[in-house]
Structures are given as C-alpha cells and as structure tokens.
Amino acid sequence: MKICGFQQTSLIDFPGRIASIVFLGGCNFRCPFCQNASLVIGYKTLDSIDPEEVLSSLEERKGFVDGVEITGGEPLINGKDLIAFLRKLRQLGLAIKLDTNGYFPDKLGRIVSDGLVDYIAMDVKTSLDTYHIATGIENINPDRIAYSIRVIMNSSVDYEFRTTCVPGLVESRDVLNIAQLIQGAKRYYLQQFRVDEPTLDPSYMFLSPHSEEKLEAFRGIAQAYVRSVVIRGM
Numbered sequence: 001m002k003i004c005g006f007q008q009t010s011l012i013d014f015p016g017r018i019a020s021i022v023f024l025g026g027c028n029f030r031c032p033f034c035q036n037a038s039l040v041i042g043y044k045t046l047d048s049i050d051p052e053e054v055l056s057s058l059e060e061r062k063g064f065v066d067g068v069e070i071t072g073g074e075p076l077i078n079g080k081d082l083i084a085f086l087r088k089l090r091q092l093g094l095a096i097k098l099d100t101n102g103y104f105p106d107k108l109g110r111i112v113s114d115g116l117v118d119y120i121a122m123d124v125k126t127s128l129d130t131y132h133i134a135t136g137i138e139n140i141n142p143d144r145i146a147y148s149i150r151v152i153m154n155s156s157v158d159y160e161f162r163t164t165c166v167p168g169l170v171e172s173r174d175v176l177n178i179a180q181l182i183q184g185a186k187r188y189y190l191q192q193f194r195v196d197e198p199t200l201d202p203s204y205m206f207l208s209p210h211s212e213e214k215l216e217a218f219r220g221i222a223q224a225y226v227r228s229v230v231i232r233g234m
Helices: 051-060 075-091 105-113 128-135 143-153 172-181 202-206 212-222
Strands: 003-010 019-024 067-071 095-100 119-123 158-165 187-192 228-232
Touching: 003 051, 019 051, 019 075, 051 075, 067 075, 075 095, 075 105, 105 143, 119 143, 128 143, 128 172, 143 158, 158 172, 172 187, 172 212, 187 212, 212 228
Parallel strands: 019 067, 067 095, 095 119, 119 158, 158 187, 187 228
Antiparallel strands: 003 019
16 A cells, blocks of 8 residues: 555545545546546655554644545555554544545445444446446446445445536436436535646546536436535536
8 A cells, every 4th residue: 555645634625524634546447537647647656655654643633633534546446455554543533534436345345344434435437337438447347336335325434425527428317327326325516527637638638617507407417316416616
C-alpha cells in the first residue's frame, strides 16, 4: 500500500466530521474523464509517506480531528494492507470514511462486517451496460458494481452514492438506470463535471458541462427512486 498524500484537515469531505484525508496510489479503472492521473497511472513515481508517520500525526491531532477519509485511486486494491491500516485507525478511536469505485464487493463486505468503516462513498459511473466505456476497462464485470451496492445498502453503515455527470457518458437514460439500481438509497449526489485538471483522455478536457437545467432534470428523474438527491458543484 502506497500513501501518496496526506491532508491534515478537511471540513467538507466527511459529513459531520473534521477529518484528515489519506490518498492511496493505484486504481483498477482507467476512467477517461479522471483528473487524478498522478494517483492512477503515475503514483509509482510519487514520493511515499510512511503509514506510521500518518498514524503518529493523527494521534497528535486527536481531539481536533475526529475522522479520517481513505481515498485514491481505489483503496480496496490494497486488500490486507488496507485492512491492517484501518484496524490501526480504529485503535486511535477515529471515525473512518472509505471512498470506493465498488469493484471489490468481497473486500468491501469484509471491511463492513469487521466494523472498520463508518461511512462509505461509492461512485456509480453510469448505466451498467456501458460501464466499460466509463471505466476504460473492456472486460469489466458490472455485476460487481450491483453487488457492492447491495452490500452497502444492506449494512448498518452510513453511505452515499455519487455520479459525475460527464456529457455523453451520463445522460437521462443513465440517471434513470442508476436511480433504479440504487432504489431506496439514503442519498445520491449528482456531481457536475468540471475540467480543473488534465483528464486521462485529453479529449474530455474539451467537453462542455451539462447545463444547470439539465442537472435539475436529472435530479427530478432520480428523486422518484432515492430519498435525497443533491447536485454538487454548480
């Protein structure tokens, strides 16, 4: 497991918590619109932060920081190393948020059943039948995505689902399909697509974001299936 970044304080990333953020390198997806290329394909060239240094910093900040977010990349590619790290965070008494793309439902299920996470944020990229386009992985098995959704929704862990509304990849049909897939979910975030950093596929840098009106139409579609639908990034 390679820690490529550590943000000591965030007031917005972990709902209800003042949190630190741990950025892990490596990802099993190659989403063409991804703006974290350094963590996805370039992480091996980045400096590594010793996990023990992170744990020491978190221990020193206890009382001010009450949570930690683990993000990437895709944290679950780290398997046993990630689980060992989460156990050490638990020993510090910190609440834990996990960001995931949902492709490793068995690992996710173990983390949930072992009580190692308090909040899960899962990305649902698009309709399952076009997931290979949105993830850049031709032989992807979208059943794993549906499985992870069930793991999360059947657990007692707090959670959110979220979709970055990339024009051409996420349209009305896709929002409907996703909303039906997560029917009954607590909360669903529709995130505006913005090009703040270079994308893995440079052509996505020239896309015009969906209009506010279109995102509101997406929200109306999803509200028929999900309890709370919020637009982010407008």
